[in-house]
Amino acid sequence: MYNIIEVGEQPNIQLFKGHSAILCQRSLYFRQKLVNAVKKNNIIEIKLPTISAKLFNIIIKNFEVSAKFDLLIAANELEATELVKHLQSKLINDNASWLRLNFSRVYQISFLNKSFEPLQQFCNNIITKYPGIIFNSDDFTTLQENALISLLKIDDLQMEESEIWDKVILWGKG
Structure with a gap:
């Protein structure tokens, strides 16, 4: 089910469409509202x-990227090889900033399966420059x-x- 979300005040009102499932999964606020x-x-x-x-558009785009990442994980589980390759490419090329903001999760997941090698390489390139x-x-341990x-x-x-x-040594103790 789609929702119409009206943001802003007159004369700067803008309408957005959002799917209930995605909004509910990504936001407690929307879960309660819906x-x-x-x-x-x-x-x-x-x-x-x-x-x-402007701000709402940024938030919605981040919901979409998060959903795309979840889709990547599901596609991998279903062994949809071409879709996994495509989603990794789209995430790396179009959503690198989201990947960096969610780096720890992305890095952990990139090692779940060999099919995530492009994601691993993306992460390793960042770690080379910014190991911290x-x-x-x-989540290091x-x-x-x-x-x-x-x-x-x-x-x-x-x-x-x-x-x-x-x-x-810290990792070994963890």
Whole structure:
């Protein structure tokens, strides 16, 4: 079911369409609004006068990217090889900033299967320049063993070797 979301105030009102399932999954606010909403012709209308269209558009795009990433995981589980390749390419080429913002999750998932090698390479290129993004993350001690081994194989990490070994010991204790 689609929803009509009206954002902004007169004269700058803009209408957006959003699918209930995606909105509910990505936002507690929408989940609560949609449960109690009144349907007109099988459409739910939501008004958000305090949020600008520009900001709302950014939020909706991030919902879409997150859904695309979830689709990648599901496509991989279903062994839809061509779709997995296509989605990885789209995410890397069109949504690199989202991947960086969600780096820890993306990195962990990239090691679930060999079919995610392009995603692994994308992540390793970032780690080479900014190793702290993973070594200093709260999730570091939960890294899968193959992900840690991949990190250690990167020759030109911008990090002192003693720091790396301290992190490996921390990982081993975790």
